[in-house]
Amino acid sequence: MADTDPGTAERLDVTPAHRELLDQVLDKWSLEVLNTLCERPSRFNELRQAIPAVSQKSLSATLRRLERNGIVERRVLSSRPVAVEYRITPLGKTLRSPVDALLDWADGHLGAIEAARRAYDEAEPTAS
Amino acid sequence: MADTDPGTAERLDVTPAHRELLDQVLDKWSLEVLNTLCERPSRFNELRQAIPAVSQKSLSATLRRLERNGIVERRVLSSRPVAVEYRITPLGKTLRSPVDALLDWADGHLGAIEAARRAYDEAEPTAS
DNA sequence: CGGTATCCGGTGGGATACTG
DNA sequence: CAGTATCCCACCGGATACCG
Numbered sequence: 001m002a003d004t005d006p007g008t009a010e011r012l013d014v015t016p017a018h019r020e021l022l023d024q025v026l027d028k029w030s031l032e033v034l035n036t037l038c039e040r041p042s043r044f045n046e047l048r049q050a051i052p053a054v055s056q057k058s059l060s061a062t063l064r065r066l067e068r069n070g071i072v073e074r075r076v077l078s079s080r081p082v083a084v085e086y087r088i089t090p091l092g093k094t095l096r097s098p099v100d101a102l103l104d105w106a107d108g109h110l111g112a113i114e115a116a117r118r119a120y121d122e123a124e125p126t127a128s
Numbered sequence: 129m130a131d132t133d134p135g136t137a138e139r140l141d142v143t144p145a146h147r148e149l150l151d152q153v154l155d156k157w158s159l160e161v162l163n164t165l166c167e168r169p170s171r172f173n174e175l176r177q178a179i180p181a182v183s184q185k186s187l188s189a190t191l192r193r194l195e196r197n198g199i200v201e202r203r204v205l206s207s208r209p210v211a212v213e214y215r216i217t218p219l220g221k222t223l224r225s226p227v228d229a230l231l232d233w234a235d236g237h238l239g240a241i242e243a244a245r246r247a248y249d250e251a252e253p254t255a256s
Numbered sequence: 257c258g259g260t261a262t263c264c265g266g267t268g269g270g271a272t273a274c275t276g
Numbered sequence: 277c278a279g280t281a282t283c284c285c286a287c288c289g290g291a292t293a294c295c296g
Contacts, residue, residue: 019159038139083277084277210296
Protein backbone atom coordinates (compact mmCIF):
# COMPACT_ATOMS: atom_id res chain seq x y z
CA MET A 1 0.00 0.00 0.00
CA ALA A 2 1.20 3.52 -0.75
CA ASP A 3 1.31 5.96 2.12
CA THR A 4 -1.62 7.74 0.50
CA ASP A 5 -3.85 4.83 1.43
CA PRO A 6 -6.45 6.36 3.74
CA GLY A 7 -6.31 3.24 5.84
CA THR A 8 -2.68 3.52 6.76
CA ALA A 9 -1.85 7.24 6.44
CA GLU A 10 -1.15 9.08 9.66
CA ARG A 11 -3.94 11.46 10.46
CA LEU A 12 -4.56 14.46 12.65
CA ASP A 13 -6.40 13.57 15.77
CA VAL A 14 -9.46 15.52 16.76
CA THR A 15 -8.64 17.63 19.79
CA PRO A 16 -11.26 19.45 21.90
CA ALA A 17 -10.09 22.69 20.30
CA HIS A 18 -10.75 21.27 16.84
CA ARG A 19 -14.14 20.08 17.96
CA GLU A 20 -15.11 23.43 19.40
CA LEU A 21 -13.94 25.22 16.29
CA LEU A 22 -15.93 22.98 13.98
CA ASP A 23 -18.97 23.34 16.19
CA GLN A 24 -18.74 27.11 15.95
CA VAL A 25 -18.21 27.19 12.23
CA LEU A 26 -20.35 24.32 10.98
CA ASP A 27 -23.43 24.87 13.09
CA LYS A 28 -26.96 24.87 11.77
CA TRP A 29 -26.94 28.20 9.90
CA SER A 30 -23.28 29.06 9.40
CA LEU A 31 -22.89 27.35 6.06
CA GLU A 32 -25.77 29.24 4.52
CA VAL A 33 -24.54 32.52 5.97
CA LEU A 34 -21.09 31.83 4.57
CA ASN A 35 -22.48 30.93 1.19
CA THR A 36 -24.48 34.14 1.05
CA LEU A 37 -21.66 36.37 2.25
CA CYS A 38 -19.21 34.80 -0.18
CA GLU A 39 -21.44 36.03 -3.00
CA ARG A 40 -21.62 39.58 -1.69
CA PRO A 41 -21.55 41.61 1.51
CA SER A 42 -25.05 41.82 2.95
CA ARG A 43 -27.14 43.69 5.45
CA PHE A 44 -28.84 41.91 8.31
CA ASN A 45 -32.26 41.83 6.69
CA GLU A 46 -30.80 40.85 3.34
CA LEU A 47 -29.43 37.78 5.05
CA ARG A 48 -32.82 37.06 6.53
CA GLN A 49 -34.35 37.20 3.07
CA ALA A 50 -31.61 35.06 1.59
CA ILE A 51 -32.13 32.47 4.35
CA PRO A 52 -35.86 32.65 5.05
CA ALA A 53 -35.91 29.78 7.55
CA VAL A 54 -33.56 31.38 10.05
CA SER A 55 -34.94 33.29 13.01
CA GLN A 56 -33.70 36.74 14.04
CA LYS A 57 -32.18 35.34 17.16
CA SER A 58 -30.33 32.52 15.45
CA LEU A 59 -29.06 34.72 12.65
CA SER A 60 -27.83 37.25 15.17
CA ALA A 61 -26.13 34.57 17.25
CA THR A 62 -24.57 32.96 14.17
CA LEU A 63 -23.19 36.28 12.95
CA ARG A 64 -21.73 37.16 16.32
CA ARG A 65 -20.13 33.75 16.62
CA LEU A 66 -18.63 33.97 13.13
CA GLU A 67 -17.48 37.50 13.84
CA ARG A 68 -15.80 36.42 17.04
CA ASN A 69 -13.97 33.68 15.19
CA GLY A 70 -12.73 36.13 12.58
CA ILE A 71 -14.78 34.56 9.78
CA VAL A 72 -17.04 37.53 9.07
CA GLU A 73 -16.64 41.24 9.67
CA ARG A 74 -19.36 43.54 10.96
CA ARG A 75 -19.25 47.04 9.55
CA VAL A 76 -21.50 49.89 10.66
CA LEU A 77 -22.19 52.02 7.60
CA SER A 78 -24.28 54.87 8.98
CA SER A 79 -26.05 55.76 12.15
CA ARG A 80 -29.51 57.06 11.30
CA PRO A 81 -31.20 54.92 10.37
CA VAL A 82 -28.70 52.29 11.44
CA ALA A 83 -27.11 50.41 8.57
CA VAL A 84 -24.84 47.42 9.14
CA GLU A 85 -23.05 45.33 6.60
CA TYR A 86 -21.56 41.89 7.06
CA ARG A 87 -18.81 40.63 4.85
CA ILE A 88 -16.58 37.62 4.68
CA THR A 89 -12.98 38.06 5.87
CA PRO A 90 -9.85 36.66 4.19
CA LEU A 91 -9.79 34.06 6.94
CA GLY A 92 -13.41 33.25 6.20
CA LYS A 93 -12.62 32.72 2.54
CA THR A 94 -10.16 29.98 3.45
CA LEU A 95 -13.12 28.04 4.78
CA ARG A 96 -14.69 27.84 1.35
CA SER A 97 -12.55 25.08 -0.04
CA PRO A 98 -12.98 22.51 2.75
CA VAL A 99 -16.66 23.34 3.15
CA ASP A 100 -17.23 22.99 -0.57
CA ALA A 101 -15.47 19.62 -0.46
CA LEU A 102 -17.87 18.59 2.25
CA LEU A 103 -20.91 19.86 0.38
CA ASP A 104 -19.77 18.15 -2.80
CA TRP A 105 -19.39 14.93 -0.85
CA ALA A 106 -22.84 15.29 0.68
CA ASP A 107 -24.38 16.02 -2.68
CA GLY A 108 -22.59 13.20 -4.45
CA HIS A 109 -23.40 10.52 -1.87
CA LEU A 110 -26.81 11.60 -0.67
CA GLY A 111 -28.50 9.01 -2.86
CA ALA A 112 -26.38 6.15 -1.57
CA ILE A 113 -26.90 7.26 2.00
CA GLU A 114 -30.64 7.53 1.67
CA ALA A 115 -30.63 4.03 0.23
CA ALA A 116 -28.60 2.80 3.20
CA ARG A 117 -31.09 4.44 5.56
CA ARG A 118 -34.02 2.78 3.86
CA ALA A 119 -32.31 -0.60 4.00
CA TYR A 120 -31.51 -0.13 7.68
CA ASP A 121 -35.00 1.04 8.61
CA GLU A 122 -36.50 -1.83 6.63
CA ALA A 123 -34.40 -4.42 8.40
CA GLU A 124 -34.90 -3.11 11.94
CA PRO A 125 -38.55 -2.39 12.59
CA THR A 126 -37.58 -3.07 16.25
CA ALA A 127 -40.68 -5.14 16.89
CA SER A 128 -44.18 -3.69 16.38
CA MET B 129 -11.72 37.21 -12.16
CA ALA B 130 -11.40 33.56 -13.06
CA ASP B 131 -14.34 31.31 -12.42
CA THR B 132 -12.32 29.70 -9.67
CA ASP B 133 -12.68 32.89 -7.64
CA PRO B 134 -14.58 31.81 -4.55
CA GLY B 135 -16.47 35.08 -4.62
CA THR B 136 -18.09 34.54 -7.99
CA ALA B 137 -18.18 30.79 -8.50
CA GLU B 138 -21.59 29.14 -8.51
CA ARG B 139 -22.05 27.02 -5.44
CA LEU B 140 -24.27 24.27 -4.15
CA ASP B 141 -26.90 25.55 -1.81
CA VAL B 142 -27.38 23.87 1.54
CA THR B 143 -30.64 21.97 1.48
CA PRO B 144 -32.29 20.52 4.60
CA ALA B 145 -31.19 17.09 3.40
CA HIS B 146 -27.58 18.24 3.26
CA ARG B 147 -27.91 19.76 6.69
CA GLU B 148 -29.36 16.61 8.19
CA LEU B 149 -26.67 14.50 6.58
CA LEU B 150 -23.86 16.67 7.89
CA ASP B 151 -25.46 16.69 11.34
CA GLN B 152 -25.51 12.91 11.35
CA VAL B 153 -21.98 12.50 10.13
CA LEU B 154 -20.13 15.41 11.74
CA ASP B 155 -21.61 15.26 15.21
CA LYS B 156 -19.61 15.38 18.38
CA TRP B 157 -18.01 11.92 18.27
CA SER B 158 -18.32 10.75 14.68
CA LEU B 159 -15.02 12.16 13.50
CA GLU B 160 -13.06 10.35 16.16
CA VAL B 161 -14.93 7.13 15.53
CA LEU B 162 -14.21 7.46 11.83
CA ASN B 163 -10.58 8.19 12.46
CA THR B 164 -10.24 5.11 14.64
CA LEU B 165 -12.13 2.78 12.32
CA CYS B 166 -10.13 3.99 9.33
CA GLU B 167 -7.03 2.70 11.05
CA ARG B 168 -8.49 -0.70 11.77
CA PRO B 169 -11.77 -2.49 12.50
CA SER B 170 -12.51 -2.34 16.21
CA ARG B 171 -14.67 -3.84 18.90
CA PHE B 172 -16.99 -1.71 20.99
CA ASN B 173 -14.73 -1.52 24.00
CA GLU B 174 -11.67 -0.93 21.84
CA LEU B 175 -13.41 2.17 20.57
CA ARG B 176 -14.13 3.26 24.11
CA GLN B 177 -10.46 2.92 24.94
CA ALA B 178 -9.41 4.73 21.79
CA ILE B 179 -11.83 7.56 22.62
CA PRO B 180 -11.78 7.69 26.41
CA ALA B 181 -14.01 10.76 26.71
CA VAL B 182 -17.04 9.22 25.04
CA SER B 183 -19.79 7.67 27.13
CA GLN B 184 -21.27 4.27 26.39
CA LYS B 185 -24.53 5.80 25.39
CA SER B 186 -23.04 8.34 23.01
CA LEU B 187 -20.71 5.82 21.42
CA SER B 188 -23.57 3.41 20.92
CA ALA B 189 -25.77 6.13 19.44
CA THR B 190 -22.98 7.36 17.18
CA LEU B 191 -22.28 3.86 15.90
CA ARG B 192 -25.93 3.15 15.19
CA ARG B 193 -26.31 6.45 13.40
CA LEU B 194 -23.22 5.86 11.28
CA GLU B 195 -24.38 2.33 10.58
CA ARG B 196 -27.79 3.54 9.46
CA ASN B 197 -26.15 5.98 7.09
CA GLY B 198 -24.00 3.26 5.58
CA ILE B 199 -20.75 4.73 6.91
CA VAL B 200 -19.81 1.88 9.22
CA GLU B 201 -20.70 -1.79 9.28
CA ARG B 202 -21.58 -3.76 12.39
CA ARG B 203 -20.47 -7.37 12.32
CA VAL B 204 -21.30 -9.96 14.98
CA LEU B 205 -18.33 -12.31 15.25
CA SER B 206 -19.48 -14.84 17.82
CA SER B 207 -22.32 -15.32 20.20
CA ARG B 208 -20.94 -16.49 23.52
CA PRO B 209 -19.56 -14.32 24.81
CA VAL B 210 -20.82 -11.72 22.38
CA ALA B 211 -18.17 -10.24 20.11
CA VAL B 212 -18.96 -7.40 17.75
CA GLU B 213 -16.70 -5.66 15.31
CA TYR B 214 -17.22 -2.32 13.64
CA ARG B 215 -15.53 -1.44 10.41
CA ILE B 216 -15.60 1.39 7.92
CA THR B 217 -17.51 0.78 4.69
CA PRO B 218 -16.41 1.83 1.19
CA LEU B 219 -18.94 4.64 1.43
CA GLY B 220 -17.45 5.64 4.74
CA LYS B 221 -13.99 5.81 3.23
CA THR B 222 -15.20 8.45 0.78
CA LEU B 223 -15.77 10.69 3.79
CA ARG B 224 -12.08 10.71 4.63
CA SER B 225 -10.96 13.20 2.05
CA PRO B 226 -13.46 16.00 2.79
CA VAL B 227 -13.16 15.47 6.53
CA ASP B 228 -9.39 15.56 6.34
CA ALA B 229 -9.63 18.80 4.37
CA LEU B 230 -11.74 20.21 7.18
CA LEU B 231 -9.38 19.00 9.89
CA ASP B 232 -6.39 20.36 8.01
CA TRP B 233 -8.17 23.70 7.76
CA ALA B 234 -9.00 23.69 11.46
CA ASP B 235 -5.45 22.79 12.37
CA GLY B 236 -3.89 25.34 10.05
CA HIS B 237 -6.06 28.26 11.11
CA LEU B 238 -6.62 27.51 14.78
CA GLY B 239 -3.98 30.02 15.80
CA ALA B 240 -5.48 32.83 13.73
CA ILE B 241 -8.93 32.04 15.02
CA GLU B 242 -7.87 32.00 18.65
CA ALA B 243 -6.22 35.37 18.06
CA ALA B 244 -9.46 36.68 16.57
CA ARG B 245 -11.38 35.42 19.58
CA ARG B 246 -9.01 37.13 21.99
CA ALA B 247 -9.27 40.39 20.05
CA TYR B 248 -13.05 40.18 20.04
CA ASP B 249 -13.34 39.33 23.72
CA GLU B 250 -10.90 42.09 24.58
CA ALA B 251 -12.86 44.70 22.64
CA GLU B 252 -16.32 43.72 23.90
CA PRO B 253 -16.22 43.25 27.65
CA THR B 254 -19.95 44.11 27.42
CA ALA B 255 -19.83 45.98 30.71
CA SER B 256 -18.76 44.09 33.81
C1' DC C 257 -18.70 -8.12 26.41
C1' DG C 258 -21.81 -5.07 24.40
C1' DG C 259 -25.07 -2.97 24.90
C1' DT C 260 -30.29 -0.67 26.54
C1' DA C 261 -33.26 2.03 29.97
C1' DT C 262 -33.86 5.86 32.77
C1' DC C 263 -32.97 10.20 34.68
C1' DC C 264 -31.44 14.71 34.29
C1' DG C 265 -28.99 19.14 33.45
C1' DG C 266 -27.25 22.21 29.81
C1' DT C 267 -27.81 24.07 25.26
C1' DG C 268 -29.77 25.29 20.66
C1' DG C 269 -32.98 27.42 18.58
C1' DG C 270 -37.95 29.04 17.48
C1' DA C 271 -41.80 32.56 18.74
C1' DT C 272 -42.83 36.70 20.42
C1' DA C 273 -42.26 41.22 22.30
C1' DC C 274 -39.65 45.20 22.91
C1' DT C 275 -35.73 48.90 21.84
C1' DG C 276 -32.10 52.44 20.03
C1' DC D 277 -33.14 48.83 10.36
C1' DA D 278 -30.90 45.86 13.33
C1' DG D 279 -30.97 44.00 16.79
C1' DT D 280 -31.79 42.32 22.35
C1' DA D 281 -34.75 40.11 26.00
C1' DT D 282 -37.64 36.61 27.53
C1' DC D 283 -39.98 32.37 27.44
C1' DC D 284 -40.13 27.84 26.31
C1' DC D 285 -39.28 23.35 24.77
C1' DA D 286 -36.89 19.64 22.22
C1' DC D 287 -32.87 17.38 21.91
C1' DC D 288 -27.95 16.17 23.10
C1' DG D 289 -25.15 13.99 25.80
C1' DG D 290 -23.29 12.49 30.55
C1' DA D 291 -24.10 9.38 34.76
C1' DT D 292 -25.92 5.50 36.50
C1' DA D 293 -28.21 1.18 36.67
C1' DC D 294 -29.55 -2.86 34.61
C1' DC D 295 -29.65 -6.92 30.94
C1' DG D 296 -28.68 -10.90 27.41
